[in-house]
Structures are given as structure tokens and as C-alpha cells.
Amino acid sequence: MKEKNPWYTPLTIIITVIGVIAIVALVTVAVLQNRPLLQKYKYGIVLDAGSSHTALYIYQWPAEKDNNTGRVEQKHSCKVTGKGISSYAAQPEKAGMSLTECMQEAEMVVPAKRHSETPLYLGATAGMRLLNIENRSASDQVFQAVEKALQSFPFSYQGARILSGQEEGAFGWVTVNYLDDRLKQGLETTGALDLGGASTQISFVSHDYDISESPSNSMTFRLYGNDYNLYTHSFLCYGKDQVLRMALAKQTQLGPSTILDPCFHPGYTTTRNYSSLYDSPCVSGRRPREAPTNFSHKGEGNFTKCQEVVKSLFNTTACKYSKCSFNGVFQPPLQGPFGAFSAYYYVMNFLNLTDTSIHLETVKNNLASYCATPWNQIKQMHLSNVKEKYLAEYCFSGTYILTLLTEGYNFTKETYSNIKFIKKIKGSDAGWTLGYMLNLTNMIPAEAPDSPPLPHAGYVSIVTVIAVLLFILLILSLRPVWPRCSKQPQIV
Ligand SMILES: Nc1nc2c(ncn2[C@@H]2O[C@H](COP(=O)(O)OP(=O)(O)OP(=O)(O)O)[C@@H](O)[C@H]2O)c(=O)[nH]1
Numbered sequence: 001m002k003e004k005n006p007w008y009t010p011l012t013i014i015i016t017v018i019g020v021i022a023i024v025a026l027v028t029v030a031v032l033q034n035r036p037l038l039q040k041y042k043y044g045i046v047l048d049a050g051s052s053h054t055a056l057y058i059y060q061w062p063a064e065k066d067n068n069t070g071r072v073e074q075k076h077s078c079k080v081t082g083k084g085i086s087s088y089a090a091q092p093e094k095a096g097m098s099l100t101e102c103m104q105e106a107e108m109v110v111p112a113k114r115h116s117e118t119p120l121y122l123g124a125t126a127g128m129r130l131l132n133i134e135n136r137s138a139s140d141q142v143f144q145a146v147e148k149a150l151q152s153f154p155f156s157y158q159g160a161r162i163l164s165g166q167e168e169g170a171f172g173w174v175t176v177n178y179l180d181d182r183l184k185q186g187l188e189t190t191g192a193l194d195l196g197g198a199s200t201q202i203s204f205v206s207h208d209y210d211i212s213e214s215p216s217n218s219m220t221f222r223l224y225g226n227d228y229n230l231y232t233h234s235f236l237c238y239g240k241d242q243v244l245r246m247a248l249a250k251q252t253q254l255g256p257s258t259i260l261d262p263c264f265h266p267g268y269t270t271t272r273n274y275s276s277l278y279d280s281p282c283v284s285g286r287r288p289r290e291a292p293t294n295f296s297h298k299g300e301g302n303f304t305k306c307q308e309v310v311k312s313l314f315n316t317t318a319c320k321y322s323k324c325s326f327n328g329v330f331q332p333p334l335q336g337p338f339g340a341f342s343a344y345y346y347v348m349n350f351l352n353l354t355d356t357s358i359h360l361e362t363v364k365n366n367l368a369s370y371c372a373t374p375w376n377q378i379k380q381m382h383l384s385n386v387k388e389k390y391l392a393e394y395c396f397s398g399t400y401i402l403t404l405l406t407e408g409y410n411f412t413k414e415t416y417s418n419i420k421f422i423k424k425i426k427g428s429d430a431g432w433t434l435g436y437m438l439n440l441t442n443m444i445p446a447e448a449p450d451s452p453p454l455p456h457a458g459y460v461s462i463v464t465v466i467a468v469l470l471f472i473l474l475i476l477s478l479r480p481v482w483p484r485c486s487k488q489p490q491i492v
């Protein structure tokens with residue numbers, strides 16, 4: 001009698017079917033369980049109330065990865081029309097009102113169901129620092145007005161305050177290194193150079209830095225399991241608008257009715273008011289006693305002379321530390337690459353001088369010939385797409401930037417190429433706001449987070465392979481038993 005194939009017994013078929021169902025179920029569960037969730041985002045809003053203007057930034061990150069690494073990115077930015085909030089000292093309500101348009105934009109950009117959980121911060125920098133020095137009650141009133149305006153929006157308002165210079169510098173450094181993924185990976189960090197309208201910051205990690213020499217310039221962090229000892233300094237009054245005031249103040253010490261300014265183009269001429277020039281704590285002490293109401297400001301277009309004027313604003317003689325930048329401020333030896341943003345970028349980009357592999361002498365020569373170009377010619381070439389105020393000042397600003405970097409911070413013709421002029425990193429603006437939010441929301445852990453030992457795909461594949469192997473093993477182990485079982489009834 002022909003022997004029945006033992007593989008076709010009902011028992012085998014049932015076991016096979018159950019086995020296949022079990023494997024399919026196992027793999028499905030593993031896939032579903034580990035599938036990346038449909039991307040849902042959380043949001044955070046930071047208002048950068050700078051001296052020259054306010055900007056609003058909206059950041060987003062995947063909702064399930066609050067605490068994870070390097071995933072926060074800029075979703076949107078909005079430039080507030082008008083000047084910075086400190087310019088509303090005489091009419092504080094207008095400071096609050098000026099923010100309305102950008103805040104309404106934020107209401108549209110952040111999904112409504114996230115509004116109430118979205119933190120909203122306002123940080124003010126050097127403009128408000130100066131107003132606070134000059135007129136404390138006016139600065140308080142500006143904050144009250146701003147606070148009232150921000151609280152009327154549906155976000156989770158977390159307060160408005162003035163950042164210290166150290167915070168501004170350090171958070172700029174955090175932003176740059178976070179966006180570059182340097183912190184998470186423990187790589188050599190990039191220094192941060194920020195040039196604002198009223199102050200300027202330099203921040204970098206120097207391994208030769210003895211913290212005890214100037215504790216006020218030191219910030220220590222533990223981020224993703226690495227310790228950083230950051231040097232940072234903010235020079236109040238050395239943002240480009242206040243430095244221009246200082247340069248003009250220097251040249252109008254004797255209260256003349258006309259000055260010939262080497263930092264402006266030949267043929268440039270405008271009338272300026274002494275009172276408004278001296279209306280800042282950065283220059284108020286220097287106001288000439290017998291000055292007329294106005295003076296005529298004429299350009300001369302001489303880079304070398306302009307550099308002399310700018311240099312005279314740095315005191316490089318007094319230093320009680322082992323090493324100083326200028327004005328008696330401690331600075332350890334420069335180290336590593338640097339990212340230079342905000343006005344560093346605007347100015348050098350306009351002047352086509354962002355390529356730092358070009359020799360410093362060539363950069364200076366190019367700037368010198370730009371400064372010497374007659375104002376009429378400059379206007380003809382650029383006035384259609386650049387604001388006249390910016391256009392008039394690029395020669396001064398470029399000269400200031402090169403002087404600050406070389407005479408102030410001691411970059412040499414060799415180390416100049418370590419600087420990169422940047423605006424954005426991976427789509428997010430370089431600046432202090434992202435670092436500030438990451439810090440306040442505790443989004444950078446002190447220790448490196450534990451990550452699963454296997455990537456998702458690897459995990460699913462291994463589970464599948466093991467399940468299939470187990471199933472085959474089960475079938476094979478049952479095989480010798482079945483023939484005996486199926487033959488028994490025939491013997492009887
Ligand atoms: N050329 C040019 N200059 C700009 C532009 N945007 C801003 N500036 C100027 O660049 C300087 C620095 O701008 P910001 O970095 O916004 O300065 P801020 O944050 O207002 O000032 P701080 O409070 O000192 O940080 C100011 O003098 C601005 O007027 C731009 O698009 N082009």
C-alpha cells in the first residue's frame with residue numbers, strides 16, 4: 001500500500017497554518033510597534049528684541065523627541081517693522097503694538113491646538129541694556145507694555161527680560177554648535193562672533209584658558225556628557241551703530257560745523273544733529289560744550305585714515321591679565337574655527353568679502369578701493385536694492401569689522417581664514433535665540449541620552465529571521481514523530 005506523505009496530515013497543516021499566522025502576527029506587531037509615529041511637532045517662540053529691530057523666531061521639533069538630540073529647527077521667522085523696542089522709550093505702548101503683526105503671523109504658523117502649550121519668550125539685548133542704564137523707569141515701562149501685548153496672545157508666555165552680555169554670547173555659541181551637531185558628537189566646537197547694532201560678542205572654547213584669570217568671562221556647561229569651559233565677552237557700545245556714533249563723536253570733539261570723514265565715500269554729504277548723535281550712554285560723556293545744533297558730515301573715502309579713526313576707539317595699552325583683546329578685557333589665545341554672523345555677515349556679504357581664504361591684505365585692498373569709490377557711483381550701482389542708510393555705511397562697517405577682528409581680537413593673516421561668515425546653518429538663523437530656548441526648555445541634556453542598540457530596520461529584520469528559524473526548527477523537530485503516528489491506525 002502506498003505510504004501516505006506524512007507532511008500532508010491534518011496536524012502538520014494545522015501547525016503550519018498556526019506557525020505562519022504567528023510569524024505574520026509577530027512581524028506585524030514589531031513593525032507597528034516600532035514604526036515612526038506620524039510626525040507631530042511641538043513649537044517654541046522666541047522674540048529677539050535687538051537694539052536695531054525685533055525679530056520673531058518659531059522653532060519646531062518632533063513631539064515624541066522632546067528630550068532627544070539635534071532635532072530642533074527654525075520653522076519660521078518674522079521681522080518686526082520699525083525699530084527696536086528701546087526706541088519706544090518715550091511712548092512705551094507702541095513697543096507692544098509693534099509686535100502685533102509678527103505675533104499674528106505666529107498664530108497662523110503654529111497649529112491652533114498647540115497654541116496653549118507653546119512657550120513664548122522675549123529676550124532683549126544691548127539696546128535695552130543701554131536704555132536701562134540711561135533711564136531705568138523708561139526701560140521698565142517698555143517691558144510692561146511688551147508684556148501686556150504678548151500676554152494677549154494664546155501662547156504660554158514665559159516672560160520678557162534683558163539678557164546679560166555673557167548669556168547673549170554663550171547662547172549664540174550653543175546655537176552654532178547645536179545646529180552643526182558638534183555638541184552631540186563631542187567634536188571640536190566652533191567659536192561664535194556676533195556683531196549687533198549696540199554690542200558685539202566673542203565666544204569660544206580655549207583649552208589654554210585658565211578659568212581663574214577672569215571668572216566673569218567664563219561659562220561652564222555639561223552638554224551630552226561633555227564638559228565645556230567657554231570664554232565669552234560682550235562689548236557694550238561696540239555694535240556697529242554705537243561704534244559709528246563713537247567714531248563721529250571722536251571726530252567732532254571740538255564741535256565743528258563740518259567734518260570730513262574718511263569712512264564715508266567721497267561726495268557723500270549729509271547734515272547731522274549734535275543732540276541726536278550724543279543721545280546714547282556710549283558717547284554722552286564726550287559731548288562738546290559749544291557745539292552748534294547741526295554739523296555737516298562729508299565723506300573722504302580713505303580706508304587707511306578710517307582704520308586709524310576706528311583703531312583709536314580701542315584701548316590696547318592697559319591689560320592686567322596675561323593677555324587681552326582691548327579695553328583691558330581678558331582674552332585667551334584664539335582657538336579653532338569661528339562662525340561670524342549678524343552684521344558680520346550682512347556687511348561682508350554685501351562687500352563680496354565673505355571668502356576668508358583670500359589673503360587679508362587683498363581683502364583690505366578691495367575694501368580700500370570700495371571706500372574710495374565716489375558716492376554717486378555707489379548709489380547708481382546699488383540704491384535700487386539697498387537701503388540708503390545701509391549703503392552709506394558699508395565702508396565704515398567693513399573697516400570696523402576688519403579692525404575689530406585684527407586689532408581687537410588679534411586674528412592674524414594666518415588665523416583670519418579660520419573665520420566663516422555665516423547667516424544660517426541648516427536653515428536656522430545663527431544667533432542667540434535658539435540656544436536660549438534650548439536652555440530654557442531643558443532640551444540639551446547634560447548626559448548623552450541612551451539610544452537603542454539597534455536601528456529600527458535592524459531590529460525588525462532580526463526578529464523576523466529568528467521567528468522563521470524557530471518555525472523551521474519546530475517543523476523539523478516534529479517530522480520524525482508524524483510518520484509513526486500516522487502509521488499506527490494501519491497496523492491495527
Ligand atoms: N546691511 C544690512 N544691515 C543690516 C541688516 N539687518 C540689520 N542690519 C544692521 O546690522 C546691525 C546689526 O543688526 P542686528 O544683528 O539685527 O542687531 P541687533 O540685534 O538689533 O542689535 P544688538 O542688540 O546689539 O544685538 C544693525 O546696525 C542693523 O541696522 C541687513 O539686512 N542689511
Ligand SMILES: [Ca+2]
Nearest residue numbers: 050125196342
Ligand atoms: Ca543681536
